[in-house]
Amino acid sequence: MKDLKQNVRPKILIVDDDADFCAITTLGLKELGYDVVTALSAGDALDIMRTNKPDLVLMDIALEEQFDGIQVAEQIRSDFGTAVVYLTGHADNFIVRHAKTTEPFGYIVKPVKLDELKAAIEVALHNARTESELKNLNRRLEEANLKLRDFAHVVSHDLKTPLRGIRRLTEWIAKDCANVLTPDGKKHVQQITERVDRMYSFIDKTLEYSSVEDKDEDKSVVDLGELVHSVIETIDMPENVTITIENQLPVYECNETRIAQVFQNILGNAVKYMDKPQGQIRVGCVEEESFWKFSVKDNGPGIEEKYFDKVFELFKTLVPPDKGGGTGIGLATVKRIVEMYGGSVWLESEPGRGSTFFFSLPKCEATSENEKSTATATVTK
Numbered sequence: 365m366k367d368l369k370q371n372v373r374p375k376i377l378i379v380d381d382d383a384d385f386c387a388i389t390t391l392g393l394k395e396l397g398y399d400v401v402t403a404l405s406a407g408d409a410l411d412i413m414r415t416n417k418p419d420l421v422l423m424d425i426a427l428e429e430q431f432d433g434i435q436v437a438e439q440i441r442s443d444f445g446t447a448v449v450y451l452t453g454h455a456d457n458f459i460v461r462h463a464k465t466t467e468p469f470g471y472i473v474k475p476v477k478l479d480e481l482k483a484a485i486e487v488a489l490h491n492a493r494t495e496s497e498l499k500n501l502n503r504r505l506e507e508a509n510l511k512l513r514d515f516a517h518v519v520s521h522d523l524k525t526p527l528r529g530i531r532r533l534t535e536w537i538a539k540d541c542a543n544v545l546t547p548d549g550k551k552h553v554q555q556i557t558e559r560v561d562r563m564y565s566f567i568d569k570t571l572e573y574s575s576v577e578d579k580d581e582d583k584s585v586v587d588l589g590e591l592v593h594s595v596i597e598t599i600d601m602p603e604n605v606t607i608t609i610e611n612q613l614p615v616y617e618c619n620e621t622r623i624a625q626v627f628q629n630i631l632g633n634a635v636k637y638m639d640k641p642q643g644q645i646r647v648g649c650v651e652e653e654s655f656w657k658f659s660v661k662d663n664g665p666g667i668e669e670k671y672f673d674k675v676f677e678l679f680k681t682l683v684p685p686d687k688g689g690g691t692g693i694g695l696a697t698v699k700r701i702v703e704m705y706g707g708s709v710w711l712e713s714e715p716g717r718g719s720t721f722f723f724s725l726p727k728c729e730a731t732s733e734n735e736k737s738t739a740t741a742t743v744t745k
């Protein structure tokens with residue numbers, strides 16, 4: 365849609381095969397400060413749209429044939445994005461319903477009073493301006509997001525290349541100078557390697573977080589039971605920790621990688637922060653009327669209530685990196701993905717006794733009412 369300037373005289377196109385109506389309305393509207401052009405047929409209207417670019421179209425519904433005005437309005441909306449207000453002598457339900465599908469900016473029943481027409485025109489112009497600003501804003505936002513994603517990729521690549529070099533050099537130093545390094549020297553070399561690895565993980569996770577933005581990314585019907593099993597396979601699991609899938613998980617239409625990231629981050633944390641000799645993690649799922657509610661319960665250290673919201677914020681970590689904490693990006697990524705799917709994420713916890721992370725995913729059309737995973741609920745590791 366073209367930008368509508370508030371200070372210039374708005375240009376109105378009247379499309380009506382009643383020449384007298386066109387002439388009288390044109391006079392009235394000109395007196396009220398509008399520029400007016402008229403078209404007596406659909407063909408003329410489309411020609412004027414191309415050459416004169418009006419700000420608003422007043423469209424007679426019963427143009428030539430019975431509903432021809434609605435078809436022309438549809439074409440005007442799709443080709444030019446211009447706002448349309450219908451004029452009609454027939455306001456029966458069927459016509460109104462049909463006209464509504466073309467998202468008009470107003471509907472006026474003839475005979476038209478000039479002051480009512482002016483009010484309708486002003487409201488329609490205002491709404492058209494708002495729509496146009498919103499579209500511009502959305503376009504600019506999309507462009508900015510794209511640039512940001514490109515920027516994140518470039519920065520990630522440019523940072524990783526020297527890091528790779530540093531890592532390789534420290535490996536050489538550790539190997540070639542093993543005989544000459546003091547115990548402190550060896551410890552320092554080891555610390556460099558660990559910090560480089562942390563930096564690597566930070567870059568990857570930041571990139572992962574910044575790439576969560578596209579609702580329309582590829583989706584498929586995913587067996588979440590199988591997905592959780594394969595996520596568990598990728599986790600570096602200590603001997604003392606077991607993960608149990610307690611119920612059958614649904615089959616769900618989603619982007620597999622994104623939902624895997626959700627489970628990976630929550631399960632990965634449950635394992636990483638486990639502080640009990642017998643670590644127990646349970647994955648569950650409850651079917652609610654309009655959504656699936658998933659839970660990951662652990663008997664780890666728990667989280668104080670004052671941090672329940674904080675842990676989902678970007679870069680918020682309760683454990684410093686040198687004490688086993690991470691980047692503070694994992695749960696922020698979980699929140700972003702789950703919210704992108706229209707769900708929400710929250711937690712319950714008792715310090716010292718464990719935490720349960722919950723997230724919901726709205727049921728989607730492709731998943732039939734009770735369709736469940738074929739993967740069995742078993743202790744996995």
Ligand code: ADP
Pocket residue numbers: 629633634635637662664665666667675676680681682683689690691692693694695696719
């Ligand atoms: P991090 O990279 O620090 O793990 P996250 O965003 O994944 O970042 O988690 C944020 C913080 O939440 C963590 O630093 C940790 O203190 C806390 N946390 C997350 N999961 C658990 C859990 N299962 N048990 C205890 N604390 C947790």
